[in-house]
Amino acid sequence: MKVNMQVSLIAVMTLCGKISPGNLGSSEDRRLLEDIRAITDASLLGAGSLRAENAEMRGPGGSLPVARIRALITASGQLPWRERKIFRLGPRPLVFTAAHRVAALVEELEERAEIIGLPADGQALDLTAACRYLSQQRGVKKLLLEGGGGLNYQALRQGIVDELLITIAPKLSGDRQAATLLTGDGPLGSPFLGLELMSCRPAENGELFCRYRVRK
Numbered sequence: 731m732k733v734n735m736q737v738s739l740i741a742v743m744t745l746c747g748k749i750s751p752g753n754l755g756s757s758e759d760r761r762l763l764e765d766i767r768a769i770t771d772a773s774l775l776g777a778g779s780l781r782a783e784n785a786e787m788r789g790p791g792g793s794l795p796v797a798r799i800r801a802l803i804t805a806s807g808q809l810p811w812r813e814r815k816i817f818r819l820g821p822r823p824l825v826f827t828a829a830h831r832v833a834a835l836v837e838e839l840e841e842r843a844e845i846i847g848l849p850a851d852g853q854a855l856d857l858t859a860a861c862r863y864l865s866q867q868r869g870v871k872k873l874l875l876e877g878g879g880g881l882n883y884q885a886l887r888q889g890i891v892d893e894l895l896i897t898i899a900p901k902l903s904g905d906r907q908a909a910t911l912l913t914g915d916g917p918l919g920s921p922f923l924g925l926e927l928m929s930c931r932p933a934e935n936g937e938l939f940c941r942y943r944v945r946k
């Protein structure tokens with residue numbers, strides 16, 4: 731059952747749907763992301779993105795507000811914590827993982843993160859349970875999903891996403907190795923999951939800032 735919380739998925743992608751490598755968007759897109767962080771209570775990032783990049787999820791002007799939650803999700807528990815700034819700078823991150831991995835991760839990360847166990851939803855961890863925890867235990871009203879493709883797919887498959895904030899960069903990749911907006915097994919709908927375009931603003935540099943609502 732959907733938790734009473736606004737969940738927005740944000741990404742910048744090429745016209746062919748690729749979301750990597752990093753620095754795909756312009757400085758205007760980066761500012762938009764930071765501004766949205768400032769009006770949401772928490773961000774959630776997949777472990778694959780943290781393994782790929784030194785993500786810190788900072789707000790406007792490089793801010794790291796004490797009260798804003800920076801959450802990660804990993805089923806494997808493979809987090810490159812020694813090399814990632816998020817474990818050293820700002821409020822300590824919250825890590826969602828499989829219930830059976832909690833004790834081992836607490837021992838490994840010590841005080842560097844707060845570890846929360848989640849039940850499974852099929853092959854993946856239950857994101858509705860993550861939302862319920864954030865809403866009920868941490869008072870989160872607005873959650874920002876920051877990707878990447880694995881988390882985005884699971885979030886849509888598990889029905890927790892209300893809207894997508896997608897920047898379409900005027901770029902093409904074509905590289906099959908590059909991450910895509912959604913990575914998962916099987917179509918999300920029959921065969922498509924429908925979206926409703928709520929707004930679309932072109933920037934002078936050719937980027938399109940689009941907001942879609944997920945049709946329920």
Ligand SMILES: NC(=O)c1ccc[n+]([C@@H]2O[C@H](COP(=O)([O-])OP(=O)(O)OC[C@H]3O[C@@H](n4cnc5c(N)ncnc54)[C@H](OP(=O)(O)O)[C@@H]3O)[C@@H](O)[C@H]2O)c1
Pocket residue numbers: 740741742743748749750751752754775776777778779780782783803804805806807808853854855856857876877878879880881882884909913
């Ligand atoms: N352009 C953009 O807007 C943007 C934004 C973010 C990321 N990216 C790019 O995306 C790429 C990474 O993509 P990715 O597909 O690896 O995505 P990801 O979603 O960052 O990571 C996937 C991993 O997250 C964990 N995970 C996510 N949802 C889960 C769930 N429901 N249950 C259990 N575990 C879950 C798993 O970690 P474990 O493997 O540890 O179990 C899974 O393998 C990078 O190249 C990054 O630069 C681009």
